[in-house]
Structures are given as C-alpha cells and as structure tokens.
Amino acid sequence: MAKALRFRFSRGQELKYIAHLDMLRVFERAIKRAKIPVAYTQGFNPRQKLVFGLPMSIGLTSESEYADIELVEDMQPEEFVTQINKGLPDGLKAEEAVSMNTRDNIMNQITAARYEIVFEVKEPRSRFEIDTIIYDLLSREEISVMKKSKKGPKPVNIRPSIYSMSAGKIDAGKFLMKAFLSAGAENNLRVDLLMQSFSQETNLEINIISMHRKALYASTYNEWKNPFEVAND
Amino acid sequence: MHPLTMMQLKIDDSILLKVEKPAKYTGNEWNMVKKHLNNIKVRFAFCFPDDYEIGMSHLGMKILYHILNKREEVYCERAFAPWVDMEQIMREKNMPLYTLETYTPLSEFDMVGFTLQYEMSYTNILNMLELGRIPVLSKDRTEGMPFVIAGGPCACNPEPLADFVDFFVIGEGEEVILEIVDEYISWKEAGESRAEFLKRVSKVEGVYVPSFYDISYNEDGTIKDIIPANSDVPGRIRRRIIKDLDSVDFPDNIIVPYIGTVHDRIMLEIFRGCVRGCRFCQAGFIYRPVRERSHEKLYEIAKASAQNTGYDEISMVSLSTSDYSSLPELCNNLIEFTEEEKISLSLPSLRVDNFSLGLMDKVSKVRKSGLTFAPEAGTQRLRDVINKGITNEDLVSSVKLAVSGGWNQVKLYFMLGLPTETMEDVEGISKLSINLIESCRDITKAHGKALNITLSTACFVPKPFTPFQWEPMEEMDSLMKKQYHLKDLIKKRTRNIKYNYHDARISLMEAVLARGDRRLGKVIYTAWSNGCKFDGWDEFFSFDKWMEAFNECGLDPKFYANRKREYSEILPWDHIDMGVSKEFLIRENQKAYEGDLTRNCAAGCSACGAQIYKTGICTKTRRGLVYGESTEV
DSSP states (O other): OEEEEEEEEEEOGGGTTSOHHHHHHHHHHHHHHTTOOBOBOSSSSOOBOEEESSOOOTTEEEEEEEEEEEEEEEEOHHHHHHHHHHHSOTTEEEEEEEEOOOSSOHHHHEEEEEEEEEEEESSOOOHHHHHHHHHHHHHOSOOEEEEOOTTSOEEEEOGGGEEEEEEEEEETTEEEEEEEEEOSSSSOOOHHHHHHHHHHHHTOOEEEEEEEEEEEEEEETTEEEOGGGGTTO | OOHHHHHHHHSOHHHHTTSSSGGGGTOOOBTOOOOOGGGOSEEEEEEESSOHHHHTTOHHHHHHHHHHHHSTTEEEEEEEOOOHHHHHHHHHTTOOOBOTTTOOBGGGOSEEEEEOOOGGGHHHHHHHHHHTTOOSSGGGOOTTSOEEEEESGGGGSOGGGTTTOSEEEOBOHHHHHHHHHHHHHHHHHHTOOHHHHHHHHHTSTTEEOGGGEEEEEOTTSSEEEEEESSTTSOSSEEOBOOSOGGGSOOOSSOOBOSSOOTTOSEEEEOEESOSOOOTTOSHHHHTOSOEEOOHHHHHHHHHHHHHHHOOSEEEEESSOGGGOTTHHHHHHHHHHHHHHTTOEEEOOSOOGGGOOHHHHHHHHTTOOOOEEEEEESSSHHHHHHTTOOOOHHHHHHHHHHHHHTTOOEEEEEEEESOTTOOHHHHHHHHHHHHHHHHHTHHHHHHHTOOOEEEEEEEEOOOOTTSTTTTSOOOOHHHHHHHHHHHHHHTGGGTTTEEEEEOOHHHHHHHHHHHTOOTTHHHHHHHHHHTTOOOTTSTTTOOHHHHHHHHHHHTOOHHHHHSOOOOTTSBOTTTTEEOSSOHHHHHHHHHHHHTTOOOOOTTTOOOOOSGGGGOOGGGGSOOOOOSSOOTTOO
16 A cells, blocks of 8 residues: 555557646546546645656657556545556556655656657668668767757767667568667656657658557666656665 | 547548647547447537547536437437538548547537637638538438537527528527437438427427528618517527526536646536626626526535546636625535645636635635636726726725725726727727736735736627627727727736737627628628638638628628617527527617616616526515625615
8 A cells, every 4th residue: 555656658649749748637527537536736736646657749649658646535546546547548548657765856867768669750761771770870979959949059069878779570571679768857868859860860752650669778877767667766 | 339439440640640639639538438339319419619638628518418419319429610620631531520529520520519709710711611512502401411500608699500401499499409319219210301390399499491491681781570480480589597506417427638738627517697697798698597406416516526537726707706695604515625635726717706704714724816806997987888987096095905905917808999998998908907017016016926917808799688788899990990099099008918819800790790780691601612611710811701701692781780880670699599688689789788787686686687597596485785885876
C-alpha cells in the first residue's frame, strides 16, 4: 500500500496529436473520472499532485512514459492501474505502477530517452549510404542547432546529447532510426529537433513517418536505470 | 470499421503534423457519440461556422447533439470550419470537409445544420458548404443532396442567408428538431421529392422556408411586401420555445475536448431569457419570457456532469445570474460538493446592482475568477436611455465590495455609438473609470496595489427585435473619433487602465448583415468568392473586399446600417414573430428618447407580447426583486 505511486503509461496513435499541457489536462480529468484519491496542492488554485517524467511533443507515441502521483489514501499499485484506466481515453493506458518513496520526483530523475523514428528518403539510398551519413555526422565534435530560448533562438551544440544513433532499412526508401538521447530537466534533446538537424546537416531530404519513444531512463553513478528502480532512492 | 481506422486511412500524419493543433481534426474525444451506421435513418451534421475551439464552447450545440443522439435512429455528428492552414491542405489534396465522428463528407448527410451565433460567420457557412461538396446556393441543390438548415439567434432575421439555407428554425431547438427529424423519416418512407419535404416542413411551427416567400421592393429600396407563395404557408413564423425547461433533456455527458477551448468547462444553463429590458440587447428580447430550470434539477445535472467529464470547473450560464430566483439554494448545494471535489464554480454575469457580498465570499472559497461589470454607458442620462438600471453609486459600491473581497482586477464593458450619445457621455466613461480607481484607493492602499481596470468599448450595432431596430448605426468616422478621444482621456492612467476597442469596420458589416434583406445574399456570395472568411477575426477581416462586393452588387452598406428607419417601414424580418410585439418595441423606442425607464419583468409586466407563450415569468405572481432594490422604478 502506498500514498505515492510511480506509474508507467503508453500513448498510442489516437492521442498523439496533443501537446504536453493538453495531455496533462487529459490525465487530470481522467483521474477525477476514475475517482482516484489524488492529493491536491494548497491554495486558491489547487492542482493535482501529478508529475510527468518528460513532456511529449505533438506526433510522438510512446510505450514507456512515467509519472508520479501523490494520494490522500493508500492504494495498491495494481488497483491504481485498473482504476485509472477506467477514466483514460483510447490512446492512453496505464501499464504498471510501483509504490514510491523518494524525495526526488520523476522529472528530476529522467536523464535519457530511447527513440525509434521511421522516415522516408526522397532519393533512393542504400543502408550503407545512410550508415555512412550517420557515421560522418557523429564523427563531428559539434552539431549546431538553433534552440528557442528566452532571448530568442540561439545556437546549441547537440552532439554531446546524442549517445547513439543508427539506422536500418525497412524497405525501399524507408528507414528505421534508433536514437539514444540525453533527456530531462538538465539537458533535453527533442527527437524532432534531432531529425530536423539530421536532415539539414546531411542534406538528406527526409519525410518523417513516425516518432516513437521506447524507453526513459534515470541514471545513478553512470548507470542507466529503469525509473521504477529509482522510485525509492 | 472503427472511426479511428478510417481516419488513419484518410488523413495521415503528413497532413495532421503540418497543421496547428491537429487534435481539432481527429475527433474521438471523451464522450463522443459512436453509433453503428446500419441502424441510422437520419444522419445530421451539426456544423459550427467557426474554429473548433470556439464551436466546442457552444452550449446550444452540446444540447442539440445530446437531444438528437438520444434518438436511436438518428446520428448527429459535428463539423467545424477548418482553420486556414488545414483548409489550404484540404483544398490542395482535394479533401472534403468531414465530420469528426465518422469522417464522412458533409455531402453524404441527410441534413446539414448550421448554428447562427454571429453575423460575421456567414461567409464561413458558404465556405464549409463548398468544402463539404454541397452546392452553396439552395436552388442548385437537387434530389439526394442534404437539406441545409440553420437556427440560432441570428436566424431571427434569416433574410441575408435566404439564398443559401433551405429552411430556418426560429427559436429554441430541443422539440422542433425532433419534429423535423420525424417529418424527414416519413417523407423518406413516402419516397417524395425534395420540394415535397420543404412543403411538409413548412407546416412545422417555427420552421421558415425562405423560398416560399416573395419579397417585393419600393423604388427607394425599402420592402414593399412579403408575400407567402401560397395559402398553405404561414404568413408569420412564430418562434418556438420550451415551456418548461425541466421537461427537456440537458446534457450531463458532454464531449470533453483534448485541446483547450474558449469555454472549457461544464456549463449549467440556469434559465433562459432576461427580465431586464436593456434596449440595445437583442438577447433581452428574443428569449422572452424568462423560464428557469429548477435548482434541484441543476444540482443533479452538475453532479452527473462532473462525474462524467472530469472537468474541474462549473460555470452557470444565463443572461443575468443574479436574477435566478433560487440562486442561494443552488449555490449552497453546489458549493458543498464542488469544494469537496476541487471544482471551481463561476458565476458570470452577476449584476452590479445586486451583487451579494455573501455569495461572493462563498464562491471565493473555491477559486477567484476575474470580475466583469457592464455599465454600457458612461453617464446616467445615457444609461437611462438604454434602460440599464445602474447608478454610479451602485457601481462604486459594488466595485468597492469586490476590491475588499480581494479582487483587484476589474473588467468594464461599454458601448460607443448608442442613440443620443454625445462626447460628454464618452467622457463619462473615463470619468467613471478613474473615479472607481480613486474610490477604491483607501482599500487598495492596504494591499499596496491599485485597482486595475480593463476597459473595453464595443460599437453599438442596432439589432432586429430590439427597441433600437429602427436606429441608424453611428457613422464609422464618428465612432473612431470617439475611440481616439477616450484613448486620449485615459492616456495618463495607462498604468491602471488598459483600453481595448472593437474594429468599427467589423461592427459596420455586422450592422449591415444583422438588419439586411435577402438582396444581401449576392453580397455575401461575392465577398466569399473574393476570399472573405473568418470575418469576425481581426486578422482575416477584409473591409476592402466587402466594400468591393457591395460595389459589384450595386448595393450600399449605408442603406442597411446607417439609415434611420420609419416605424411604418416594412422590415425584412417582419414575417418572423419572436414573441415581442412591434407596438411594444415602438413604445420602448419612444421611452428611450425620453430617458424613461421600463420596469423589469420581475417587478411588473410591461406587455411586451411574450404573454402569448403563457409560461415562465409571465404566469408568475409578481414578486419583488430578490436582491437589492436599487434599480427599482
């Protein structure tokens, strides 16, 4: 039994067209509909105590998102999963939950994310050609992209945020890119930004078919961990 | 096939990821109605001629969606005007406008219904019809094509849209829409022609088939006569109303959009109509008589809605919340459960003169929302002309009350260009605003923050079925002069007063369309052909294109907007009977010029004509005002 839970959820095709804040609202309403005994913040504008691991941009699906929720009554993790799913719409599904007892929240713990991106190339390329392009790109010390900041766009070197990147061919013109990227509050590389830069820097005209998040990780002492493993750190 | 699979086939990411807020176009929201098409006898596309975020905020659509879908053999679906980015792609890819429930093009529906909330959305109707592959002009629609119908407040003068709409529904839709559906089913079973259906439906009370009426004109351009084509057709079309609000279904399982909309909350309609007869206000006349929903029923609806939607806000909806007779009971009951469930409760359009401190305190326990006051005019003289029974003292004391209750943001709404308005009245607006800040200084000193006012002025647009329906709209230049003058007057106060004003050119077009006749159909068609759409949006409105359209059609906008009409003139909407009589409106018009107030319906009957409906407040024994007697005459 626990008063704080960490849960993993997936987001499918149906719900991939909404932005992060909208998804937050979808969850808040689902929690109310499902009558989850969620805790609220104090004050005139009470909010549910609900924290997401990493925002999801429009277009992204995922099989492995994490969120922390605080409750006012004890609840079994399994019961929580069954219950919240009654309030969630098609396209969002809680998969599993664990009790949690950490002062750190999930948002601060997430440090990396794994993605799969399906893309098409306008001109036919072999697997070897794409490999070479990626190899050349990753050999650079600096890959500069313009990132939005408070003072307007400014150049940022994203090379250190790319931990790995590789591509396999699906069929003529279609490739599957796997990318392992820095993520989280401290240094986040958005996958759409990576793909945009990939296309620009290599002069490869691509059309993105899908972007999918495979996993999120927390790290402690240079070891990638499943966020459930650090739920009680 | 599940709708979503169809969507994946038809609209893929290459489209959806290129447009802003793609969730406007994907449907499948929580509580969306899903039905098997094989059992459906009538497919109804409810169309809102504006953006999804506006349309999904509209209560009328939620009500009719619910009422229609409760009938097993009827499927009501939704369509909205696609935003410009989406429209461009749809046109490039030759994609028809479709409904969000089943991705069906509008052309495949039995009936396509538009709600007329605002005159400036008329071009969007034409645009949606074209995008939906339906001939824009009624006369071009042939057997097998959908019937295009329209209703809503602007339908009280349907004439400008007579060329495009097969028939109009005048008044409240809950009952008549089902009568129309029944007529459709029996017509279809009888295998009759399109023209036969229009004949059948013209006999349904509240339905207006414009093609059954001939309009002739005098040499000066005014209307000579409105003649029904045959004796089967009613000479006047009487507006439909719901006699007892508790007897009709109200939705407690409304669709919850995935993206934020303008009114993204539970809307609790507490009553229809308004006892106050503010002379500029169309809503104050076309929804008479006042009919309330019982507070017990409202409480049930609120509880069920909260459970079914997960919304964290409930807002009462009416023209004047504080005139609801069981407001204390309703609030007490609602506050108890909303507090427990962390739902915020909003009470909009509370009147200045009977604002209750106790109520305000209770509501603020939950959440404090902004406060809005609508004095409408800057001087007592002009407020008397428009029958807005508020005094300066009322306003000052209410704002003071609000400020001591913790609010320090106040919105003030005024109108420029009201009949008889002078520069002195305009200056009154700035005096009143500054006076409010000064009067509250003692209280605000304690917070260290002066009162902040957002001042908005709209341009007065004379509307049908109001005592000002004969009045000219003020000339644009003169309106602009007033706007600039007011801006100048509060220049030194910009730290505490923010001033917004409406584009006078949009208001002019609104005035033309509101009181236009059916010759304007040509102008609307031409303007739309020249690219006009989303005319209510500053960024899309093109005054020049509209003026060109008038030129091309040989019509003068001033004839419709800026001309003083005689009481004896036949008005384009004279064959529509909204319940208030012309005699009453003439009396009110004359009283306006004398600055003579008319008591509100709660205080006594002024014989407006709505007694014919024999319901609501017209049948109640008169009682005194529930809150505050300050406006009593």
